[in-house]
Amino acid sequence: MKEASFLSVDAGMDMHMHGPKFTDAIIESVKEGKLSINRVNDACR
DSSP states (O other): OHHHHHHHHHTTOOOOOSOTHHHHHHHHHHHTTSSOHHHHHHHHO
């Protein structure tokens, strides 16, 4: 789940419809330095 969440946001997904564990996986990826917080912010805009 964590890897799939990372890959989807990193690839440009901007809409969250993946269930309640999605946000936890994204937060973990950002904390690990794997996913840029700027990418997350862009997705939220």
